[in-house]
Amino acid sequence: MSxxxxxxxxxxxxxxVKECPVAAIAMNEENLPEINLDKCTLCGICIDKCPTGAIxxxxxxxxxxxxxxQYRGIMVVAEREDGEIARxxxxxxxxxTRLSTHLKQPVTAVHLGPATDQEVRELIASGADRVIIVExxxxxxxxxxxxxxxxxxxxxxxxxxxxxxxxxxxxxxxLSKLAVxxxxxxxxxxxxxDVEMPDRHLLQxxxxxxxxxxxxxxxxxxxxxxxxxxxxxxxxxxxxYNRKGEVIRIKTRPENVEDPVKFIELIKESTSKVRLDNAxxxxxxxxxxxxxxxxxxxxxxxNLLNGAVGSSRPPVDDGWIDHAHQVGQTGxxxxxxxxxxxxxxxxxxxxxxxxxSECIVAINxxxxxxxxxxxxxxxxxDLFKVVPEMIKALEKRQQ
Amino acid sequence: xxxxxxxxxxxxxxxxxxxxETYTIIRTGVDAVVNPFDLYAVEAALQIKxxxxxxxxxxISMGPPQAEAALKEVISMGVDDAILLxxxxxxxxxxxxxxxxxxxxxxxxxxxxxxxxxxxAIDGDTAQVGPGIAAHLNLPLVTDVNGIVEIKPDELKIKxxxxxxxxxxxxPLPALISIGKGIGEPRMPSLxxxxxxxxxxxxxxxxxxxxxxxxxxGLKGSPTQVVKIFTPEVGGEVLFIExxxxxxxxxxxxxxxxxxII
Ligand SMILES: Cc1cc2nc3c(=O)[nH]c(=O)nc-3n(C[C@H](O)[C@H](O)[C@H](O)COP(=O)(O)OP(=O)(O)OC[C@H]3O[C@@H](n4cnc5c(N)ncnc54)[C@H](O)[C@@H]3O)c2cc1C
Ligand SMILES: Cc1cc2nc3c(=O)[nH]c(=O)nc-3n(C[C@H](O)[C@H](O)[C@H](O)COP(=O)(O)OP(=O)(O)OC[C@H]3O[C@@H](n4cnc5c(N)ncnc54)[C@H](O)[C@@H]3O)c2cc1C
Ligand code: SF4
Ligand code: SF4
Numbered sequence: 001m002s003x004x005x006x007x008x009x010x011x012x013x014x015x016x017v018k019e020c021p022v023a024a025i026a027m028n029e030e031n032l033p034e035i036n037l038d039k040c041t042l043c044g045i046c047i048d049k050c051p052t053g054a055i056x057x058x059x060x061x062x063x064x065x066x067x068x069x070q071y072r073g074i075m076v077v078a079e080r081e082d083g084e085i086a087r088x089x090x091x092x093x094x095x096x097t098r099l100s101t102h103l104k105q106p107v108t109a110v111h112l113g114p115a116t117d118q119e120v121r122e123l124i125a126s127g128a129d130r131v132i133i134v135e136x137x138x139x140x141x142x143x144x145x146x147x148x149x150x151x152x153x154x155x156x157x158x159x160x161x162x163x164x165x166x167x168x169x170x171x172x173x174x175l176s177k178l179a180v181x182x183x184x185x186x187x188x189x190x191x192x193x194d195v196e197m198p199d200r201h202l203l204q205x206x207x208x209x210x211x212x213x214x215x216x217x218x219x220x221x222x223x224x225x226x227x228x229x230x231x232x233x234x235x236x237x238x239x240x241y242n243r244k245g246e247v248i249r250i251k252t253r254p255e256n257v258e259d260p261v262k263f264i265e266l267i268k269e270s271t272s273k274v275r276l277d278n279a280x281x282x283x284x285x286x287x288x289x290x291x292x293x294x295x296x297x298x299x300x301x302x303n304l305l306n307g308a309v310g311s312s313r314p315p316v317d318d319g320w321i322d323h324a325h326q327v328g329q330t331g332x333x334x335x336x337x338x339x340x341x342x343x344x345x346x347x348x349x350x351x352x353x354x355x356x357s358e359c360i361v362a363i364n365x366x367x368x369x370x371x372x373x374x375x376x377x378x379x380x381x382d383l384f385k386v387v388p389e390m391i392k393a394l395e396k397r398q399q
Numbered sequence: 400x401x402x403x404x405x406x407x408x409x410x411x412x413x414x415x416x417x418x419x420e421t422y423t424i425i426r427t428g429v430d431a432v433v434n435p436f437d438l439y440a441v442e443a444a445l446q447i448k449x450x451x452x453x454x455x456x457x458x459i460s461m462g463p464p465q466a467e468a469a470l471k472e473v474i475s476m477g478v479d480d481a482i483l484l485x486x487x488x489x490x491x492x493x494x495x496x497x498x499x500x501x502x503x504x505x506x507x508x509x510x511x512x513x514x515x516x517x518x519x520a521i522d523g524d525t526a527q528v529g530p531g532i533a534a535h536l537n538l539p540l541v542t543d544v545n546g547i548v549e550i551k552p553d554e555l556k557i558k559x560x561x562x563x564x565x566x567x568x569x570x571p572l573p574a575l576i577s578i579g580k581g582i583g584e585p586r587m588p589s590l591x592x593x594x595x596x597x598x599x600x601x602x603x604x605x606x607x608x609x610x611x612x613x614x615x616x617g618l619k620g621s622p623t624q625v626v627k628i629f630t631p632e633v634g635g636e637v638l639f640i641e642x643x644x645x646x647x648x649x650x651x652x653x654x655x656x657x658x659x660i661i
Binding site: 169172259323 | 493
């Protein structure tokens, strides 16, 4: 329980200020009473003394509970990357579908901006029971303000109990803005989501402190419950093209798409061919590589495996390779099918960026290296001998 | 131009521990440092000041009294002055409450043209506080800025980084930007600024000074609740591939083939 002043009813008589036994009420510069809730003992004297009934008890918990029931369904905010719907969207739908089996509520995918019929089919096949497409062209422009206003209106209409988006450069600021507008909780960068019945709480598990601890967080008294989810962690469903879904095409209000910020252009990363995020196989080199020239060894191994080249931080800091290749806390988070760490010790800041890879191979001369804690296979030896042999073995296999 | 930089003092991650009972971070005995991204945020502000010398840069931090050290450190880099937001009522704030407190402080500073935050703090790691402040203040927002291309008193041309590449924007002021690396290495303290920092008296603001509502700050104002903290489990057993390099390589390739990885 709490207490508050209903400003509209207050006539600024000042009675409450005088009556409060613990001096918890003071008039502010607008001559309106303000209750210091840290001092207030909730004795109720001011409530009785106020001539206009302007001071009321608020039953926060109870009220929230009433409100709860209005909030239903899981909303997944789709995002695009490189001209198509990003993989993380399908991963979120996969997770949302699993949550909905407990919540018994539909999964709604929201696509901000035009989407093709094929894309809509794909969203439904991947778990969406409903797809809402907000068709304004302007939503394609990377402006968080525009997207946030369009999404805000939709959330007001839909009142979902859960909103999920990718923990990406689009998703994080978008949901952060929304959470403030709805005065609700937002959990960042989740790697685990579950629901607790019958309370319908979303249990959100996330790494913090650079991955050295995990925290489980919930938003008990506010709705919607919001979370951003780390890409490459949740599993997408196998698409089922027989699934049926409702398709809703709408437009957001024209004033929503006006923005003071002017987007000029997107310059694709010059090193876009690295595309660590989408690679199935990544071979990464660390300080153990010793010189920039030796990176050709890593490249050769990566090429033979049809994979991308990654790196720990020291080679990037020393300018041997572009930052776009860096894996870890201050680089990319990756989760390929195969991650080969060559001459990388496995500092926590590196591990957080790759430890959810399906299969990890470490090539290191030190059998105590921390990388072995997450590795599936370890080849202990001199990388300058092991890697050329790997290359040889792969060439032989491919003949 | 009037710039406010938000600076968080963070524990040096490699040393930190968590209280198993209260789930709060035990900060005693752990070195505190300025959040690395916030040093870049300060650098960005100072780059603007280099261009527009009449610019005033104020650093603010919400934290315990010791966070004063972080503010002194950024003054020694060239920040003009600083304000510490410190009160037991702020303790336990999540990102909603933190961004509310910081936005109230910025309101109190008045006529701020540009607010700069770091991309994310290395402890909480949410990257939600910057966008949260922008939402509270209804300001235009660009995150992950890693270059300020053009500086005018009422507009910036900026470059931001995303998964796809670099985005360029004209940003009218007032606005908020969050800074990633790439803006340029944070400058070293000068002797003059170091002595200025030593002498600086840093005002401490409590909820009263910033006119904050008590139910919106601290634990009360935080909708998220940490219910459990644990250390991540690391993967299962590692299989050592024995032998000399040629055999190791053959065996490894064989296993990867058997597992249909290659
Ligand atoms: C805030 C912060 C953020 C950071 N972000 C990141 C990040 O995003 N990504 C990242 O990677 N790091 C990051 N770091 C740095 C991280 O702490 C480590 O310093 C870094 O990961 C070490 O890189 P490394 O393993 O390549 O080098 P080292 O730790 O020096 O390891 C080299 C390894 O190579 C092995 N080796 C040497 N020679 C040979 C040989 N001939 N044959 C076989 N093995 C050999 C050694 O045994 C050793 O294990 C960050 C640090 C901080 C403080
Ligand atoms: C394990 C753990 C997990 C958590 N998870 C969540 C969560 O998912 N959601 C949530 O809402 N809260 C969470 N919190 C609480 C959160 O850490 C605090 O609210 C914290 O005050 C701000 O969040 P951050 O450290 O993530 O900052 P970020 O949002 O990452 O910081 C971005 C920038 O904002 C500025 N800034 C941030 N804090 C301050 C400050 N105190 N003073 C001045 N400038 C500042 C800095 O410029 C910083 O670079 C968590 C806390 C713990 C211990
Ligand atoms: S409830 Fe009692 S203590 Fe609280 S403000 Fe009213 S008179 Fe004061
Ligand atoms: S007694 Fe009632 S009407 Fe008078 S100031 Fe207090 S709240 Fe307002």
